[in-house]
Amino acid sequence: MKLSRYTQIVEYEGKILVFNLLNDKRAVCIDPTDLKMIERLRQGESIDPAKLSKGVQTFCVDENIDERKVCLGLLQSAYWDKRQLNFIVLPTMDCMFRCKYCYENKDHEAIDENFMDDFAEAIRTYHLRNRLKNLSIEWYGGEPLMVYEKIVDFTKNLNHFCETENIEHTYSMTTNGYLLSFDKAKTLIEMGIRKFQITVDGVKETHDKLRPHKNGNGTWNTIIENLLALKNSTLDFHVMIRVNYDTEVVERISEFYKFVKDNFDDRFTVFHHVISKWGGANDEEMEVIDPSTSQYVDTLLVEEAVDHGLKPDMNFYFTKFGGRVCYANRPYFYILSLDRKLRKCTFTDEKYDAFNVVGYLRAGEFEIDEKKLLNFVMPDYEKMNEKGCYDCQILPICHGLSCALRRAKNQVIDCVEEKINVKDNIIQEYKYYLSLKK
Numbered sequence: 001m002k003l004s005r006y007t008q009i010v011e012y013e014g015k016i017l018v019f020n021l022l023n024d025k026r027a028v029c030i031d032p033t034d035l036k037m038i039e040r041l042r043q044g045e046s047i048d049p050a051k052l053s054k055g056v057q058t059f060c061v062d063e064n065i066d067e068r069k070v071c072l073g074l075l076q077s078a079y080w081d082k083r084q085l086n087f088i089v090l091p092t093m094d095c096m097f098r099c100k101y102c103y104e105n106k107d108h109e110a111i112d113e114n115f116m117d118d119f120a121e122a123i124r125t126y127h128l129r130n131r132l133k134n135l136s137i138e139w140y141g142g143e144p145l146m147v148y149e150k151i152v153d154f155t156k157n158l159n160h161f162c163e164t165e166n167i168e169h170t171y172s173m174t175t176n177g178y179l180l181s182f183d184k185a186k187t188l189i190e191m192g193i194r195k196f197q198i199t200v201d202g203v204k205e206t207h208d209k210l211r212p213h214k215n216g217n218g219t220w221n222t223i224i225e226n227l228l229a230l231k232n233s234t235l236d237f238h239v240m241i242r243v244n245y246d247t248e249v250v251e252r253i254s255e256f257y258k259f260v261k262d263n264f265d266d267r268f269t270v271f272h273h274v275i276s277k278w279g280g281a282n283d284e285e286m287e288v289i290d291p292s293t294s295q296y297v298d299t300l301l302v303e304e305a306v307d308h309g310l311k312p313d314m315n316f317y318f319t320k321f322g323g324r325v326c327y328a329n330r331p332y333f334y335i336l337s338l339d340r341k342l343r344k345c346t347f348t349d350e351k352y353d354a355f356n357v358v359g360y361l362r363a364g365e366f367e368i369d370e371k372k373l374l375n376f377v378m379p380d381y382e383k384m385n386e387k388g389c390y391d392c393q394i395l396p397i398c399h400g401l402s403c404a405l406r407r408a409k410n411q412v413i414d415c416v417e418e419k420i421n422v423k424d425n426i427i428q429e430y431k432y433y434l435s436l437k438k
């Protein structure tokens with residue numbers, strides 16, 4: 001056996017951490033014989049499996065296997081399953097916040113009465129043709145809770161359908177949290193919308209500056225009150241607190257993470273993302289962190305979260321198999337908005353539509369233009385070769401597929417190598433799990 005090309009080693013406080021990015025295995029290697037074997041394998045030696053412990057074999061592969069093919073094949077075969085259908089739905093583009101970095105047009109187009117019915121009908125039609133096994137729906141916007149009743153009615157009916165037809169169904173919601181009163185949250189959670197992504201940009205002062213209400217007032221107090229009401233319940237949910245950061249947010253992040261740790265429990269995790277000029281109206285005047293330093297800042301923030309006993313779960317997910325592949329690369333994953341277009345990327349700006357729109361919701365059916373879909377989702381193997389993806393150690397994370405929009409529109413592969421510090425992330429993940437044992 002040879003060492004898997006995706007096995008890496010990192011030292012932390014005198015311990016050897018071994019991890020593999022293809023099978024997502026991680027281990028602390030303490031046995032002296034195992035350590036010796038790993039060292040020999042790292043030198044390129046091939047060793048009889050009988051001489052290797054089961055643990056070491058986990059990080060090895062048969063000599064005849066080209067893992068690059070395995071890596072690319074595993075992802076694609078998981079993706080090309082019509083029985084798994086996923087949506088991000090934008091049931092409104094309206095929002096009561098005026099976030100400084102927002103790139104969305106806040107039109108006030110009301111949801112038309114037939115939209116949800118057509119959507120439900122199209123799911124039923126799809127199921128008749130393809131026998132659905134899993135269905136996932138993420139409510140997004142705009143602010144989805146502005147059409148709370150519509151979502152509740154739709155979900156009730158869909159639950160009934162999925163239960164009758166034995167279809168696994170998972171729901172989630174990205175909301176600003178402002179309208180998420182306890183009663184609403186309870187109703188949503190009880191009907192299966194249990195995962196929420198809610199953005200809180202640090203302490204009150206930094207958040208209120210970045211995410212004011214359209215009336216000019218701050219929004220932090222209301223969001224935190226809503227989250228505390230949830231925390232004080234016994235409900236089963238997961239809230240990922242997303243922190244979009246600029247320099248001021250970073251300066252006070254320690255204070256914020258202490259607040260989160262002191263006031264919430266492990267149903268709440270954190271995730272941070274650097275603020276960029278995302279194409280919104282305030283882009284010119286916004287001061288953003290230099291993208292070339294964001295990997296460094298990101299690493300510090302992961303460490304800060306872990307040191308406060310918080311789980312930066314999305315950041316940990318980034319070092320898992322396919323963790324940096326955007327969902328837009330998945331063929332049966334669509335963004336559905338009120339204009340009834342089925343897009344791939346959440347950037348709904350019309351300037352991308354020539355590439356981004358791959359179908360329509362029409363008369364209770366999803367009409368997909370297969371050529372447009374393939375043009376959007378297929379890997380560009382030639383560009384990957386030019387980029388060096390086939391020799392890249394983090395191919396299992398990225399697959400040369402990170403941003404599908406840039407690949408489809410500009411024939412550019414958006415390389416994430418510079419954007420992620422894999423070894424440091426693995427150390428922080430280990431530190432986090434150690435802290436759970438204390």
Ligand code: SF4
Pocket residue numbers: 384387388389390392393394395398399400401413414415416417
């Ligand atoms: S795009 Fe960059 S990070 Fe991704 S596989 Fe290719 S070389 Fe590696």
Ligand code: SF4
Pocket residue numbers: 326327328344345346347402403404405406
């Ligand atoms: S811009 Fe790229 S990475 Fe972002 S959602 Fe669209 S396809 Fe995905």
